[in-house]
Ligand code: UDX
């Protein structure tokens with residue numbers, strides 16, 4: 489029986505391993521993590537992350553061929569294949585601070601693997617890493633006179649949060665990079681066979697190690713760039729009475745452009761986009777490629793502009809003062825169907841509103857716990873209220889920051905009636921029926937469409 493161990497029971501490691509366990513009953517999958525609380529949560533009825541469909545898969549496989557453990561060494565020792573899915577945050581210190589990836593956890597894992605392994609193993613990079621990381625890893629793994637052989641593969645994960653289980657079950661593609669050596673190709677085939685259990689073989693792409701590593705950063709940079717591109721156009725739409733939704737539809741029907749990732753918004757969030765682009769910028773710079781670095785950096789600058797522009801729009805429309813005004817934030821997660829708030833635009837928006845002395849009420853169906861942890865410094869100015877109707881009571885404005893479907897179905901007449909007048913609604917996700925809201929009496933602003941006002 490093939491034994492897989494995954495180091496890192498996070499948003500990527502947990503769901504990915506659950507899917508492998510479901511699809512490959514003959515493979516034993518053990519997920520290990522240094523965080524004992526997290527491991528305990530995976531073994532309980534309250535999983536540590538919210539992801540539609542995940543509970544069912546974990547229920548089906550837990551104890552059958554899926555195991556969670558905080559005994560990292562044992563997990564490593566027993567495994568034939570080790571996925572490393574520990575976090576690789578942006579470095580906050582020293583050279584490359586604010587841009588480069590902090591690889592300390594990855595290297596610690598490599599050292600641990602070398603230390604405790606007594607048999608040959610395939611090491612799979614699941615975490616997003618700078619191109620050529622595998623080279624450094626191989627040096628660490630093979631340092632000294634270790635008789636054990638390690639073959640390093642790169643198998644970046646492309647799942648998106650909120651749709652992780654569907655993405656894992658029916659991915660557009662799986663990418664596996666390995667060395668062009670006999671042992672490299674053999675290891676690569678071993679991993680191909682696992683994925684081919686449920687994924688059509690033509691969707692399992694193979695590449696050299698460096699291409700696989702770089703493809704992950706490139707994919708995220710391209711996706712983020714599309715969001716920044718349409719957001720740049722949204723500002724121009726507001727200045728010209730063009731409608732960004734209509735522009736997106738018009739360009740998205742061009743098969744060369746395609747319709748996805750053209751939804752103008754308050755900006756992209758999430759643990760990956762900003763981190764990966766900054767990492768790409770750092771990589772370009774470290775190879776002396778200043779213009780490519782500047783090009784990609786602009787995607788992040790545009791995103792920051794969009795967040796700041798949203799708050800300015802709120803302030804200017806609300807008569808240039810929001811001090812003491814109650815503002816209800818609908819949605820704190822960085823996107824719908826997740827409780828994840830990492831790099832959520834809501835964090836910066838709340839900070840900026842608080843700097844204007846607004847009284848903020850945050851509501852979100854899944855992200856309240858994370859939201860509380862994100863803004864400890866604003867405890868005096870922030871309330872948390874799970875019920876959106878109660879959050880909006882007495883508010884001067886509602887701001888939609890996450891595209892939760894439930895916000896489409898709310899009784900906005902009831903919300904309007906309970907608010908201070910004039911009642912403002914700022915749709916940072918461009919997702920509601922703005923004409924209907926306007927007819928109820930709201931002052932309605934939407935990204936890329938501008939303000940509909942009764943106050944002229
Ligand atoms: C993943 C990828 O690994 C990251 O590179 C990518 O860019 C985003 O997605 P994610 O699963 O979201 O990260 O990270 P997180 O939820 O923080 O999980 C990482 C886990 O690794 C944590 O539970 C942490 O406790 C664990 N960890 C970290 C270890 O077990 N050992 C370590 O040495 C460091």
Ligand code: UDX
Nearest residue numbers: 645646647648649749750751753756757758760822823
């Ligand atoms: C992303 C990549 O999609 C995934 O392939 C990779 O593995 C991890 O990073 P994720 O961050 O989970 O996934 O979510 P994604 O759906 O890409 O959305 C990222 C951000 O962009 C969200 O804040 C989302 O609201 C925003 N977005 C996305 C827009 O504002 N407009 C769009 O049209 C699409």
